[in-house]
Amino acid sequence: MDQIESTLQKSRNELQKSRKDASRHEYIQEQALGRIERVTRQLGATTSGALWLERRAPVDSASPARPSSVLFVTSNGGGMGHIARCAAVMRHGSGRILTLSTAADLVASSGLDVRYFPSQSHSSRGAERWHRQFMRRLLEEVSELEPSTIVFDGTWVYPALTDVAELADIPLVWLRRGLWRQGVDLTQVESWSEHVTSVVTPRDVAEDELSAPTSFRDAAWCDPISLASDGRFERGEALERLGLDPGREHALVQVSGGNGSGEAMGRALDAVRDSARDVTPVVVRSPLMTAAVPAGAKAIDARFPLVDFSAAWSFTITGAGYNSVHENLHTSTPGIYLPSATTLTDDQVARARAMHDGGWGVLADGAAGLPDAVRELVDAERRAEITQAIRRRATPNGARQASDYIEAIDRDTQENSWV
Missing domain, CATH: 3.40.50.2000 (Glycogen Phosphorylase B;)
Structure with missing residues (x-):
C-alpha cells in the first residue's frame, strides 16, 4: 500500500508540475503578445x-x-x-x-x-x-x-x-x-x-x-x-602618426576606466617620471576624459582604434578592463594593471590577478603600488620576458x-x- 500511495503521490506531483509549466507558458505567451501589440502601436506612431x-x-x-x-x-x-x-x-x-x-x-x-x-x-x-x-x-x-x-x-x-x-x-x-x-x-x-x-x-x-x-x-x-588586427602600424610609423619622439620610449597611461582623473592617474605619471627618465608617459584625450591633462605627460588626440598604435608603447598602465587586457594579449604588449573598484559587474581584480599569475603582466597593489610596478617594467629584460610569455600563450582573436x-x-x- 505504501508503494502504491507513493506512486500515486508522484503522479500527482508530476501532474501539478505539468499544469504549472503549462500555465507559466501561457502566461509568457500572453505577456509576449501584449508587448507586441503595445510595440505595434508605438511603431505606428512614428x-x-x-x-x-x-x-x-x-x-x-x-x-x-x-x-x-x-x-x-x-x-x-x-x-x-x-x-x-x-x-x-x-x-x-x-x-x-x-x-x-x-x-x-x-x-x-x-x-x-x-x-x-x-x-x-x-x-x-x-x-x-x-x-x-x-x-x-x-x-x-x-x-x-x-x-x-x-x-x-x-x-x-x-x-x-x-x-x-x-x-x-x-x-x-x-x-x-x-x-x-x-x-x-x-x-x-x-x-x-x-x-x-x-x-x-x-x-x-x-x-x-x-x-x-x-x-x-x-x-x-x-x-x-578585441580590435587588434594585422593592420597595426610598425613602431616608427605609429610614433610619427602620434607625433611622438622616436628617440624616446613611451608608456601609455589610461586608468580609472578611461576617465583619466584622480589619484591613480597622478601616481602613475609620477611613477613613470621618477623611475624612468627616458620614458615619456602618454595620456590620450578622449570623450571619456573629464580632467585636464596632468603636468609632465604628453597628450595625444584620441584615435580609434588606438590598438593600431600599440607598437608605440614600451608598456602600458591601465585598468584591468576586458579591452585593455585582451588588446595587450593580442599585441604582446607588457602592461601594468590597476583593477577598478567601481565597475558594476566586471571582476577586474580576478582578471588582473590572472595576468599576473600567468606571467603576462604586472598587478599593481593599489595606487600606492604603482611605483614598484613601474620600476619592474622599466627593466627592458623584464618586459622582454613578459612579451615572450604572451607570445607563447598565443591568444586567438574571436x-x-x-x-x-x-x-x-x-x-x-x-x-x-x-x-
Whole structure:
C-alpha cells in the first residue's frame, strides 16, 4: 500500500508540475503578445514605422535570402568596452552601431556607421519617458536598416530590445562579456531565453566555458574579442602618426576606466617620471576624459582604434578592463594593471590577478603600488620576458568567430518567426 500511495503521490506531483509549466507558458505567451501589440502601436506612431508596417509582408520561402546586415546596440559602460567589442565584430561583416556611449563620434571617425542615442543619465528624461523614446529610436533604426539580426552588448537587456526584435521577427543576440563580480543580479543571465534568441560570450583570460559559474555556461563561447588586427602600424610609423619622439620610449597611461582623473592617474605619471627618465608617459584625450591633462605627460588626440598604435608603447598602465587586457594579449604588449573598484559587474581584480599569475603582466597593489610596478617594467629584460610569455600563450582573436556565429543564426532563422 505504501508503494502504491507513493506512486500515486508522484503522479500527482508530476501532474501539478505539468499544469504549472503549462500555465507559466501561457502566461509568457500572453505577456509576449501584449508587448507586441503595445510595440505595434508605438511603431505606428512614428512616420518611418508606419511606412514599415505598411510594406512589411511575410517572407516568401522561395525568395532569395536577404543581404545580411546587423544592428549592433550597446549600453553606456564605464569605458569603451561595449562599443569597441561591437566594432571589432562588425569589421568582419556589415551593419550599424546604435550606442548610448558618448564615444560614438570617436568610433564613427574610423569610418564605421555609428549612431548615438543619449543614455538616461545623459538626458533630462525620466525613466519611463526615456524607455519610450528609446523604443521609438529602435523602431526607426529597424525600419531604415532592415537588419537581419540585432546584437546587444551590455549587462542588462533593455525590454525595448526584446519587444522590437519580437515584432520585427528577427533574432536578438546578447553579446555578453563574462567574468561578473560575485553578488551581481543574475536574473536575466539565468532567464536569458525569455529576453534574447541566443547568447555569445567571448572567453576571458580569467574565465572560459569550463571555469565560468554554471549560470553563464549556457552560451556560445568564442575566443577573446578585441580590435587588434594585422593592420597595426610598425613602431616608427605609429610614433610619427602620434607625433611622438622616436628617440624616446613611451608608456601609455589610461586608468580609472578611461576617465583619466584622480589619484591613480597622478601616481602613475609620477611613477613613470621618477623611475624612468627616458620614458615619456602618454595620456590620450578622449570623450571619456573629464580632467585636464596632468603636468609632465604628453597628450595625444584620441584615435580609434588606438590598438593600431600599440607598437608605440614600451608598456602600458591601465585598468584591468576586458579591452585593455585582451588588446595587450593580442599585441604582446607588457602592461601594468590597476583593477577598478567601481565597475558594476566586471571582476577586474580576478582578471588582473590572472595576468599576473600567468606571467603576462604586472598587478599593481593599489595606487600606492604603482611605483614598484613601474620600476619592474622599466627593466627592458623584464618586459622582454613578459612579451615572450604572451607570445607563447598565443591568444586567438574571436571577433571573426563571433561574426560567423551571428551570421549562422541569421541563416537558421530567416524563414522562421521568433516567438
